[in-house]
Amino acid sequence: xxxxxxxxxxxxxxxxxxxxxxxxxxxxxxxxxxxxxxxxxxxxxxxxxxxxxxxxxxxxxxxxxxxxxxxxxxxxxxxxxxxxxxxxxxxxxxxxxxxxxxxxxxxxxxxxxxxxxxxxxxxxxxxxxxxxxxxxxxxxxxxxxxxxxxxxxxxxxxxxxxxxxxxxxxxxxxxxxxxxxxxxxxxxxxxxxxxxxxxxxxxxxxxxxxxxxxxxxxxxxxxxxxxxxxxxxxxxxxxxxxxxxxxxxxxxxxxxxxxxxxxxxxxxxxxxxxxxxxxxxxxxxxxxxxxxxxxxxxxxxxxxxxxxxxxxxxxxxxxxx
Amino acid sequence: xxxxxxxxxxxxxxxxxxxxxxxxxxxxxxxxxxxxxxxxxxxxxxxxxxxxxxxxxxxxxxxxxxxxxxxxxxxxxxxxxxxxxxxxxxxxxxxxxxxxxxxxxxxxxxxxxxxxxxxxxxxxxxxxxxxxxxxxxxxxxxxxxxxxxxxxxxxxxxxxxxxxxxxxxxxxxxxxxxxxxxxxxxxxxxxxxxxxxxxxxxxxxxxxxxxxxxxxxxxxxxxxxxxxxxxxxxxxxxxxxxxxxxxxxxxxxxxxxxxxxxxxxxxxxxxxxxxxxxxxxxxxxxxxxxxxxxxxxxxxxxxxxxxxxxxxxxxxxxxxxxxxxxxxxxxxxxxxxx
Numbered sequence: 280x281x282x283x284x285x286x287x288x289x290x291x292x293x294x295x296x297x298x299x300x301x302x303x304x305x306x307x308x309x310x311x312x313x314x315x316x317x318x319x320x321x322x323x324x325x326x327x328x329x330x331x332x333x334x335x336x337x338x339x340x341x342x343x344x345x346x347x348x349x350x351x352x353x354x355x356x357x358x359x360x361x362x363x364x365x366x367x368x369x370x371x372x373x374x375x376x377x378x379x380x381x382x383x384x385x386x387x388x389x390x391x392x393x394x395x396x397x398x399x400x401x402x403x404x405x406x407x408x409x410x411x412x413x414x415x416x417x418x419x420x421x422x423x424x425x426x427x428x429x430x431x432x433x434x435x436x437x438x439x440x441x442x443x444x445x446x447x448x449x450x451x452x453x454x455x456x457x458x459x460x461x462x463x464x465x466x467x468x469x470x471x472x473x474x475x476x477x478x479x480x481x482x483x484x485x486x487x488x489x490x491x492x493x494x495x496x497x498x499x500x501x502x503x504x505x506x507x508x509x510x511x512x513x514x515x516x517x518x519x520x521x522x523x524x525x526x527x528x529x530x531x532x533x534x535x536x537x538x539x540x541x542x543x544x545x546x547x548x549x550x551x552x553x554x555x556x557x558x559x560x561x562x563x564x565x566x567x568x569x570x571x572x573x574x575x576x577x578x579x580x581x582x583x584x585x586x587x588x589x590x591x592x593x594x595x596x597x598x599x600x
Numbered sequence: 601x602x603x604x605x606x607x608x609x610x611x612x613x614x615x616x617x618x619x620x621x622x623x624x625x626x627x628x629x630x631x632x633x634x635x636x637x638x639x640x641x642x643x644x645x646x647x648x649x650x651x652x653x654x655x656x657x658x659x660x661x662x663x664x665x666x667x668x669x670x671x672x673x674x675x676x677x678x679x680x681x682x683x684x685x686x687x688x689x690x691x692x693x694x695x696x697x698x699x700x701x702x703x704x705x706x707x708x709x710x711x712x713x714x715x716x717x718x719x720x721x722x723x724x725x726x727x728x729x730x731x732x733x734x735x736x737x738x739x740x741x742x743x744x745x746x747x748x749x750x751x752x753x754x755x756x757x758x759x760x761x762x763x764x765x766x767x768x769x770x771x772x773x774x775x776x777x778x779x780x781x782x783x784x785x786x787x788x789x790x791x792x793x794x795x796x797x798x799x800x801x802x803x804x805x806x807x808x809x810x811x812x813x814x815x816x817x818x819x820x821x822x823x824x825x826x827x828x829x830x831x832x833x834x835x836x837x838x839x840x841x842x843x844x845x846x847x848x849x850x851x852x853x854x855x856x857x858x859x860x861x862x863x864x865x866x867x868x869x870x871x872x873x874x875x876x877x878x879x880x881x882x883x884x885x886x887x888x889x890x891x892x893x894x895x896x897x898x899x900x901x902x903x904x905x906x907x908x909x910x911x912x913x914x915x916x917x918x919x920x921x922x923x924x925x926x927x928x929x930x931x932x933x934x935x936x937x938x
Contacts, residue, residue: 303739328739334770336763339728343767346732349712352739369760373720374729376925381704384712385927417925440927468931515933 282460285452287426288318288391290460291433292355296326299353302437303329305340306357306391315359316393316452337363341370344388345378353387353437361394361446362406375442376417385440389433395448395486395536396568396584398577405573405580407537409484412444413514414541419443420513421467424488426457428471428511431464439467446513448486455489470517472524476506479598480524481590482547483534484510491534493587494594503598513543521547522555529560530597534585539567561600566593612886618660618680618822619877619887622652624899625676626874628685631903632692636853640911641692646707648673650848651780653818653873656680657825658748658778667733667747669717669726672707673780673847674750681716683709689906695913702916715747723751724760727777731764734773746774746832754785756802757793765838769806774832776839778825780815782847783869787859803840815845816869818877846870 282290295302304319310332313320323330333340337358344354358364364371371390378386396405413420419441423429429447436443465471473488474495481491488509495505508524510517525531531551533544544565551563566585574580585593629647636645648655651673659680662668668681675688690698691709700709700718710718715733719726730747737745755761756779768775781799783790796802803810809831813824821843828839846869850857864870881887887895924932 334763334767336728336767338725338760339731339763339767342725342728342760342764343732343735346729346734347736347739348732349717349729350733350736350740352736366759369722369725370728373722374725377720378712379927380925381700381708382710382712382718419926419928419931439931441931515931 281456281458282426283453284426284429284447284455285316285318287430287457287460288433288447289320289322291430292319293322293325294434295355295437296322296329299437301351301353302355303331303347303352304355304357305331305333305344307333307335307359309357314357316449318357318391318393337367338370341367341375341388341390345370345375345386348386348388349378349384353389355389355391355437357391358393360404361392361408362403364390364392364408371412371418371442371444372415376415379441380417386442387440389436389443389445391445391447393449394446395450396573396580397449398580399575400573401575402572407446407535407568409444409446409513410537410542413543417442418514419467420446421511422446422485422513423511424448424451424473424485424509426455427461427464430460432467432511435464435467446485450486451489465511468512468515468517470520471509471511472506472520473509474505474507476504477528478503478505479530479532479594480506480508480521480528481532481534481594482508482510482521482524484513484543485536487534487536487585490585490587490590494590497587497591498594503594505594510543516546516550518550518554522551522558525551525555526558529558530600531559531563532590532594532597533563533565534590535565535567536584537567538570539565540570542567561597564593564597566590612881612884614660615819615822615881615884615886618656619818619881620895620899621656621659621676621680622874622877623895624679624685624902625652625655627896627899628679628688628903629675631907633853635692635907642694643705645692645853646672646851647849647853648675650845650873651782651815652676653821653877654778654780654813654815654825654843654845655750657821658750658829661826661829662746662748665715666745667715667717667730669719669730669747669749671719671750671752673782677750683716685902685906686909689903689910690913693907693910694915695910696916697913698910722760723755724758724764727751727761727764727775728767730775731768731771731773734775735771738773744833746776746829748776748778748829750778750780752785753779753781753783753790753793753799754788755779756799765806765808765840768838769808772837774835774837776828776832776841778841779843781842781844783864784847784851784857784860786851786855798842800840800842806838808838808840809836810840810842813841813843815843816871816873816876818873818880821873844869845873848872
């Protein structure tokens with residue numbers, strides 16, 4: 280018996296629907312069809328009237344979610360792909376994220392963004408948008424890297440009284456498996472040491488955690504002990520855990536699948552440099568996707584995003600600095 | 601507090617109530633314009649001059665349990681929906697005791713949990729939020745309510761308008777979309793805004809019912825808006841109301857509206873709906889001139905008292921302000937910038 284990352288997301292939604300009558304799901308094809316990725320498979324049958332198909336109107340989907348939140352509901356909105364959430368950008372960053380601050384009325388909506396690259400998906404079904412949402416005040420941005428976190432953090436997301444951008448990585452959907460669902464979890468906002476080491480800290484999140492772990496395995500055969508920090512949550516960002524890790528290793532490599540400009544990796548380096556400058560034995564480095572749209576062909580795609588190989592190469596260079 | 605329609609009994613009472621809200625809105629707007637010119641208001645001032653008949657007609661046909669998302673020229677509708685004058689004044693003057701506590705200002709005010717939604721500036725964006733409130737209430741089994749979203753003809757060009765009206769139609773929500781075609785979106789004339797011969801025709805494409813009305817005609821506004829709201833309340837799905845009128849002021853008080861041609865101002869479109877309403881009341885003998893004069897002086901007194909009160913109230917204090925956009929305090933990043 281094992282459960283995939285995708286099944287964990289379905290189970291978390293079933294759990295939330297079962298536990299809380301205020302929860303409902305709204306999105307394109309989420310009803311009888313069960314969603315483009317089957318993240319809501321059978322949920323409409325199991326929870327009649329609470330798993331509802333929307334027209335292809337991302338802006339109106341989030342607007343509606345905000346209205347229901349005002350009425351005390353806790354909607355889960357499925358964006359078919361994170362890329363399409365840009366159509367809802369205005370409602371997310373201007374309506375949902377400002378409501379509490381302006382009016383003192385909380386806006387507990389969860390926006391599920393199936394995100395990140397998979398081979399052959401191309402420029403408009405591969406994007407990583409966590410940084411642009413994290414830029415806006417009033418949003419919580421979560422990026423689970425494991426099956427356990429996918430489950431527990433989605434449950435937390437629904438329970439949070441603020442809009443949560445839940446970034447679930449499509450690359451992890453099917454092949455990432457766990458034996459069982461967790462009964463407890465780290466609190467939201469706490470990073471996790473995914474692997475301990477003393478020579479270098481790699482700070483990363485979501486699918487890149489697995490690339491970083493593979494790189495750490497490779498470097499271990501060369502005698503280097505690499506520490507991997509899985510941020511779990513982009514906003515809030517657990518600076519303390521990151522700085523504590525850098526204090527142990529003296530070297531920082533930030534890895535993100537998103538584009539480089541003004542992103543999460545830049546933010547982490549800014550914080551470590553400002554708060555832990557004296558802890559650094561080498562200039563902090565980062566590795567991101569290339570600054571182009573995400574390419575379609577697997578040869579180009581594999582070179583566009585960081586991989587275990589490119590992470591290992593960057594780590595080696597930094598260790599030898 | 602003025603009576604609402606449901607409490608009215610005698611002939612002409614609804615019209616009297618609506619007229620009084622129009623009058624109060626006009627006088628309140630005039631006061632804001634004076635305060636603006638005197639430098640007492642930070643940021644913009646946006647008046648509803650010329651739109652009071654339409655706006656009041658909406659407000660008096662709504663119940664407290666309905667939903668209302670007004671736009672920038674709806675002082676009359678806001679008052680009629682139950683907004684106290686002091687809420688409007690506190691928001692314009694930035695009092696920390698107002699509903700927006702100085703965090704937002706002028707026309708960006710409301711009380712969401714009372715079904716009174718505070719607009720964001722992006723046009724068309726409030727419509728789907730009204731849909732959401734109606735959607736949630738339907739899930740809770742609440743029936744017999746309606747939600748009104750107001751917009752101008754300019755907002756009909758937005759993607760949000762399209763998405764939300766279509767969404768309401770698909771879900772058969774009791775939404776009433778009231779479009780005030782005041783001929784100008786800021787300075788842009790209707791010829792650059794849409795190419796259909798009548799905005800009400802847009803309803804056909806969405807599969808919703810539509811109503812057209814002369815927005816300068818008080819009694820027509822009362823009738824048409826009342827009918828549209830009643831249709832939605834009775835379960836006939838979304839209703840589109842298009843009112844034709846002329847904006848009798850600038851986009852905001854910073855704008856002299858010199859782009860509006862004098863011929864247009866002097867046309868029937870440019871007549872003042874407040875005067876039309878007053879004539880109507882007098883002609884029908886729903887009120888006499890003495891009565892109207894009393895209403896006027898009462899409204900002026902109330903407005904002056906509200907302004908005097910709000911001016912004595914504390915301004916927001918940046919040192920007391922909780923600089924947190926999240927309701928979940930434990931998720932705030934509390935690190936101070938160095």
